[in-house]
Amino acid sequence: MEKKWWHNKVAYQIYPKSFYDTNGDGIGDINGVIEKLDYLRNLGIDIIWLSPIYCSPLADQGYDISNYYDIDPRFGTIDDLDRLIAEGKKRGIGIVMDLVVNHCSDEHEWFKKACEDPDGEYGKFFYIEDYKDGDPLPCNWRSYFGGSVWEKLPGHDDKIYLHVFHKKQPDLNWENPKLRKEVYKMINWWLDKGIAGFRIDAIINIKKKLPFSDYSVDGDDGLSSIDNMLKDATGVGEFLNELADETFRKHDAFTVGEVFNEKDEELPLFIGSHGYFSTMFDFSAESIKEDISPENYKNAIFKAHERVDGIGFLSNIIENHDEPRGVSRFIPKEDLDDTSKKMLAGIYFLLPGLPFIYQGQEIGMENLDKVNDINDLDDCANANIYETALHEGKTHAEALAHLINVTRDNARTPFQWDDSENAGFTDGRSWLMVNPKYKNINLAAQINDSDSVFIFYKELISLRKNPEYESTFVYGKFAPYKPAQKNLLAYSRVGEKSVMVIANYQKDAQTLSLPSKIKKVLLSNTSKTLDNSSFNSTEIVLSPYELLVVEMV
Template sequence: MERKWWHDKVAYQIYPKSFYDSNGDGIGDLQGIIQKLDYLKDLGVDIVWISPIYPSPFADQGYDISDYYNIDPSFGTLKDMDELIREAKKRDMYILMDLVVNHCSDEHEWFEKACADPDGEYGNFFYIEDRKEGQELPCNWRSYFGGSVWEPLPGHPEKQYMHVFHKKQPDLNWENPVVREEVYKNVNWWLDKGLAGFRIDAIINIKKKLPYKNYPTDREDGLCDIALMLEDAEGVGEFLGELQRRTFSQYDAFSVGEVFNEKPEELPDFIGDGGYFSSIFNFSTNVWGGSDKGWYDCKRITPDAYKKCHFDAQRKVGNHGFYSNIIENHDQPRGVSYYIPEGEVSLESKKMLAAVYFLLRGLPFIYQGQEIGMENLPVIPVEQVDDISALDQYQVSLDAGFTPEEALKIISLRNRDNARTPVQWNAEKNAGFTQGTPWLMVNPNYTEINVAAQEQDENSVLSFYKELIALRKNPEYKETFVYGDVIPFEEDRHNLMAYHRKGEKDLLVLGNFQKEEQKVTLPSEGKNILLNNYPNAEITGNQVKLKDYQVLVIEL
């Protein structure tokens, strides 16, 4: 595997609407990010990915883009973006933007021109088909947000267009080479401005199964899970390879793909030397226990399943390339509330969860607020829910026979609002996020969980993340943590997630994934304890007694 500039870095995701508001309008902005760059630098962050900041009607929180060459006024201006890139470079930091090119907004000029003349040039920028009342749809695919992927074309009841996400997000027709050229031109325009690269959104969806076909239905709506189509579609690599050659490779840019369903044999094509992307996210723990029926039928992941997901992923990727490892992001619940069994979330368990994912091979990503152990919201009334997928799943749960109270409890665990509440900077009004009215409710626990308090506390989750990052970057151990092998240790042991990082050194990560103590016999004598989420460790000879959710990193 060819070594790359980003391999030894630490990445951080900003959801800009909720990060820091500099002007008191209740919405986070670019100047807010600039003001917090020193905080990120002090944490140890090198790469900063910013979720969409382009002009948008915000039907799907900015993932519906109406202009790829500008900044939405709620976030600032292009001048602010140039300043952010400049200020980041002064601190040896790199800025990534979101690349959202499976679809655009229905308010983008391309779609407006397609609506004006569906048979003209811009009609072919989208998937537009004839439509007759009472006639069968072109296919029975269900959109990610519920309902058919087909919607009548505005102003043309005899036509319909495809949207695999929200109806205000018409899919771009990647089969059209003119569309692809427009994408490449835009990507290179941003890279010319000094951007370090992109996180690529929902990219597998750009390849559709053509001609359209129906798949077995799985709900009473007569529609099918769109994942069936994606498994059947072939040839996405031709598009992705062309994108890589025409853009990223020209700049040695970093690119990380949101890819959920790559096949094991395709991994070298995706992230091997010269692959489509620098890296892809490892979502194995996030998708575990999913169900076609809806959130009400999803299984809650166990510590043993969590461990297995990570070890299987490490084996799958081997030496082909690097995964990007996460606990959470803007589309997932807060990891500490999701992966730690109910009732067991504590200072120690938050730190244990941090260490066992962070020290795996791959690029570690931290999502805003994760470094202080931000948690899920309590169960909130449905009228306070902003997330469109949660609202859809609320209805799905009601349709499945659950009461409104039960449906609220079901969606509360996975509601994307959990990760989108404002960052908790201090214990003052609105958690110090804004002087105005926040666009989304602040988690009520901000008085206990906030940056200001944790910066003063050597025992805090924030201090532990700083230790973790410093350990991974320590010149004595960096080679092993970045490039060393991951070798599971006592893999079948219940509620123990343990593994060697073997390279120049032999480093053992031991995570007790339960409240009860566990005794572990080390494979050889421990030389140094490099990390511990407790003040001390009980080691007698080769015997270690791990306390409630204790994590140790031991040099053997």
């Protein structure tokens, strides 16, 4: 594999609105990120991905962009961002922006001009169709947020436009070369400004199956999941290769794609040595539809990494701004504690690829336990989730309980800096409720506690960057170990060293036979295992949720 500058890095996702507020308006800001750069450097972070901070009406929390060339005043100014880029570089931290180009906001100048003249130049930047009341819609696709993907064009009773996401997020027409040229111009403007690269949002959606047609109805609403169309769409690679040629490759930029539905044979095209992107997120565990179990989790992540072996890097996560908190999702509620949180951290962090940490993950932030009213939350997807649950026969209380398990707001509650009011996030009134657990789960309580989740993440990062083991963790061969042993999650990383990551993913102890003796314990989430003298045989007993990272003889 050709070695790249980003291969040995550790990345950290910031959801700016909830990270740190410096002006008391209850919304996190760019200056808050600047103020916490030393904290992130101390943790060991090399790359920061900022969720969108462009001008936006925030219908979908900034993923509806009204001006790609400016910063929303809620977050600061372009000058603030320039300072963040400069201060990051001083600390060896690159800033990665969110690239949202499947759609823009209905308040973007392009869409306003399209509404003024649907048949003109800017009308062709979008998917606008003729329509009269009573006519069948061009297709029966369901938007990600529920309801039809078609909406009346403002100011026109005889026109409709396509929105795969929120109705305030009209899809951009990538079939139009003039649109693509404008997108590339914008991307290069940001890369010339000095950012390290982009996280690329919903990029597979840029290719639609045309002409528009219906798919099999799969809901009581008479509509069809957008996924059915995406499985049928072909040719997205032509767009992505042109995008990379015109922008990313010219700047040696780091890019991580939010990619779904890619086929095995397409993997080299996406993340190979000359791929469209540097890497793409591994959503295999997040995509588990059935009940989460240790076996489901193990099978998902092992299959994902075996699938890309020898092709390229995945970016590993247990959570992000679009998912509930990982520890609450992947660990049974009754077993959720610091030991099991550390176990989950060790499993995912030392897999091949690039580890991403989502803000608050490093202190073990958890889901909300309950809300009294749907209005206590904010996410635009909540209403559809709640109404669907009621439609399925759930009571109000049951629908709320379901919502609280799956809402994206779980990940968007403010970072828990300390146990003061608003968890130290703001001096004002927080834009979203603070998780009540902040009194017990917060950075101030952990930063100097050698047994804390935070210190464990710091040790994980330090181990991955240790010169003695770095090449093994970055480039070493990956192989599952005893995958058939129930609730055991173990794998080897073999390069200059031979390392094993071993996790007992259950509340009962279990015995494991090793292929050879342990030479050295590199990391453990339980203090008793740090005594090397206890490893004189090839058989070990693992305590509940015990994690071991060991160098083998």
